[in-house]
Amino acid sequence: MKARSSKLISNLWQEGAAGKPLPDYFQSFGLGFYEYFQLCEDLKAAALPILNCGLSCQFDAAEVVPMDEMSSYVQDALDLIEFANGDVTTAWGKKRAALGHPESFNMKMLGVGNENWGPQYIERLELFREAIKTKYPYMQLICATGYSPNPQFHFMDSALRKMNVDIIDEHYYQTANWFLMNASKYDHYDRKGPKIFLGEYACMSTRIGSPENKNTLFCALAEAAFMTGVERNADIICMAAYAPLFAHVKDWQWTPNLIWFDNSTSYRTPSYYVQQLFSLNKGTSMASITENGNVIAGSDSIWASAVTDKHTGEVIIKLVNPSGKGKAKKIEVPQLGNSKSTATITVLKADDGNAMNSLGQPLNVVPVSSKVPINNKIISVALPKYSFSVIKIRS
Numbered sequence: 001m002k003a004r005s006s007k008l009i010s011n012l013w014q015e016g017a018a019g020k021p022l023p024d025y026f027q028s029f030g031l032g033f034y035e036y037f038q039l040c041e042d043l044k045a046a047a048l049p050i051l052n053c054g055l056s057c058q059f060d061a062a063e064v065v066p067m068d069e070m071s072s073y074v075q076d077a078l079d080l081i082e083f084a085n086g087d088v089t090t091a092w093g094k095k096r097a098a099l100g101h102p103e104s105f106n107m108k109m110l111g112v113g114n115e116n117w118g119p120q121y122i123e124r125l126e127l128f129r130e131a132i133k134t135k136y137p138y139m140q141l142i143c144a145t146g147y148s149p150n151p152q153f154h155f156m157d158s159a160l161r162k163m164n165v166d167i168i169d170e171h172y173y174q175t176a177n178w179f180l181m182n183a184s185k186y187d188h189y190d191r192k193g194p195k196i197f198l199g200e201y202a203c204m205s206t207r208i209g210s211p212e213n214k215n216t217l218f219c220a221l222a223e224a225a226f227m228t229g230v231e232r233n234a235d236i237i238c239m240a241a242y243a244p245l246f247a248h249v250k251d252w253q254w255t256p257n258l259i260w261f262d263n264s265t266s267y268r269t270p271s272y273y274v275q276q277l278f279s280l281n282k283g284t285s286m287a288s289i290t291e292n293g294n295v296i297a298g299s300d301s302i303w304a305s306a307v308t309d310k311h312t313g314e315v316i317i318k319l320v321n322p323s324g325k326g327k328a329k330k331i332e333v334p335q336l337g338n339s340k341s342t343a344t345i346t347v348l349k350a351d352d353g354n355a356m357n358s359l360g361q362p363l364n365v366v367p368v369s370s371k372v373p374i375n376n377k378i379i380s381v382a383l384p385k386y387s388f389s390v391i392k393i394r395s
Helices: 033-043 071-085 091-098 118-135 151-163 176-181 217-232 270-280
Strands: 109-112 140-144 167-175 195-204 237-242 246-248 259-261 266-268 285-287 303-309 314-321 327-332 340-349 368-375 378-383 387-394
Touching (some): 071 118, 109 118, 140 151, 151 167, 167 176, 176 195, 176 217, 217 237, 217 270, 217 303, 217 340, 266 270, 270 340, 314 327
Parallel strands (some): 109 140, 140 167, 167 195, 195 237
Antiparallel strands (some): 340 368
16 A cells, blocks of 8 residues: 655646636545545445546546556455455455454445546446446445536436446536426436436536635525425435535635635535535425425425424425515425414525625524414415525424
């Protein structure tokens, strides 16, 4: 194993965003696979390494490893699986044990390539699939489709479905209008096909790659509306991840980001609170929420999803109103019976869709909870303009 350098090394992203004066994208290799697996273990999170498939990310470079030189890349993947899961009698399992972790890390997923597409990716992916599935048939492989809903995506989606891959990785950095208009896209996916990993997504306030993109409330609400469709289709969407996570307020390469920080403090964006509210209110089973028999995905400028939680006995309803007008809605919950009680409603809102948090105003847009009455199965709620509301009802 090679010793890691303490120097910062530039990578293919180091030129920075257009109009950004500083090259702020460097890597130190300060976190190895062993530390990564330990971090996942500490967080009680499933590890998902993404490995080089012999192609650079095709968004910004076109570095291609010849097919006759791919064997070492495939072997790296096999070695990593053995390092993570292999018995201490194996070569790489022994190395893991020597580092202090004789137990398996029980890795179950592995990504092959990131934002790759086209025939060159398919032929390299097939090499990985054959080698990994032969030796480790249980390993779920994450397969790339590129970085946007363009013609390359449609080619890759079709090709990967024909290959019957485990999980397809979709990335979306799009405008608010795109997220609002596509909240129902997964309603029409093949339920018998591969699972979907929404591996990267974030709403752009201006355009993709622009240094002027901001973490506005309206962008967060567009993401929330899209996420109601993700939640509604949890039978096929196995994972979803906003990206990127962290950025320094002065030394950044990309915006928007979920959390911003300087050398002494940090603040959470409205998009962070949307992610938090979905995470803390995910339930255990889907519940149907409709209006006139149809899913609520833009009707009267409202987007909605609902779940139940078998552990708490709660019904949880999510309602997004990204419009500039408040809405009054009545929701009938048959599970409640004819009784009077209260529900908890948590609302993320502001009077202006362009509202943001900052280091100086970190709490400008935050969720606020209150009670709302229930009368004979009916909840009457006011959905403020530019708001995301989560209603929790003990059934």
